[in-house]
Amino acid sequence: MSADPKPGTAQDARIIALIGTGHFLSHFYMLCLPPLFLFWREEFGASFAELGLAVALMSGTTALLQTPVGFWVDRHGARPFLVGGTLLMALAVSAMAAAPGIWAIWALAVLSGVGNSVIHPADYAILAGSIDKSRMGRAFALHTFTGNLGFALAPPVIALLAAAMGWRPALLLVGLLGVPVVAAILVQSRILRDQAKPKKTGDEPTGREILLSRPILMFFAFFLLSSMAGSGIQAFVITVLGKLWGTPVAVASTVLTGYMVGATGGTLVGGWIADGTKKSLIGFVVVLTLFAMAMILALGLLPLPELVLPLVGLLGGLAMGASRTPRDVMLKDASPPGQIGKVFGFVSSGLPLGGAITPVPLGFLIDMGYPQLVLPVVAGLLGLSLLCAGSAQAEARSRRAAPAPAE
Secondary structure, three states: OOOOOOOOHHHHHHHHHHHHHHHHHHHHHHOOOHHHHHHHHHHHOOOHHHHHHHHHHHHHHHHHHHHHHHHHHHHHOOHHHHHHHHHHHHHHHHHHHHOOOHHHHHHHHHHHHHHHOOHHHHHHHHHHHHOOHHHHHHHHHHHHHHHHHHHHHHHHHHHHHHHHHOHHHHHHHHHHOHHHHHHHHHHOHHHOOOOOOOOOOOOOOOHHHHHOOHHHHHHHHHHHHHHHHHHHHHHHHHHHHHHHHOOOHHHHHHHHHHHHHHHHHHHHHHHHHHHHOHHHHHHHHHHHHHHHHHHHHHHHHOOOOOOOHHHHHHHHHHHHHHOHHHHHHHHHHHOOOOOHHHHHHHHHOHHHHHHHHOHHHHHHHHHOOOHHHHHHHHHHHHHHHHHHHHHHHHHHHHHHHOOOOOO
């Protein structure tokens, strides 16, 4: 008889807590560096370009390595990579406390990015193998929520700690927080099961063929375009509202805050939707995305009262956030058995890539005197993402329904 504990709600909650805490730290570490730029500029005499390179190196390394790490996760199992990656990520951040110059920050940012690249492929592989299918949507939702919470808390927490004790002790403290997280994962590792792996028959597609298949490429485009749209809202909604309608910065900022709060809370709503409507996920994604497009277009095309603007931002963000978890569940269902690490590693790399693509061209639109086009372009990107989502889902369903080849 197996010694593994029987799956249940309590065990699923423990698994989500372990995985979610690591995910929180990975996002926290990504945004704990920018608040320290002024400290580093004064101490190291670095330019702002050199300071920005630290964040670019950490994010870029994470994005580039997610796919190859996904291959290793599928081949060797997720748990050792999760432990090693989380520990490397945390120790690299804590080691920045002893950095003698900006060059050391760069090197450690790369190391932290290497550790961070493990998180998405390993997390999703473990969740897919460990969580009861009836609660998979909520598990994915809480996973996304903890990451967003890390993004939200990093700037104020590190700024307060740096002001109170200096930037070096602050980085040492937050970096070492990863050590007990790794210890908890090790102690409770027996409840973290890897994804199920089918027996090999010799005619399976290669990893490269899986990632370059039409449904997975369409999911990559879906994630990429959604991220491009979200990045456009975050970067320029305040500027656009000011230029179009003369909205004061204080009011326009509440629109962005409302959008971010809605997007974060919406992921939890999406989890319950995903668990309750297994057969019509694409329909909910379409409805939610169309509603978000309507809210974004309303901000850009209608001179709304200032009291209404934050509510419109909140509703748009809520719809965007709620569409995320069904999207993740659709991708899991489209992933071939035993291949979740590489699929999620590859497809989720579209998220940071999308965030990097959009701000410059949208900024050019504003520079050329066309701020009225920014929010319609964002809505158009969301519309294109729906076409990719529909194509991906239809192709994945047709492949699952196709009869197995005769032996």
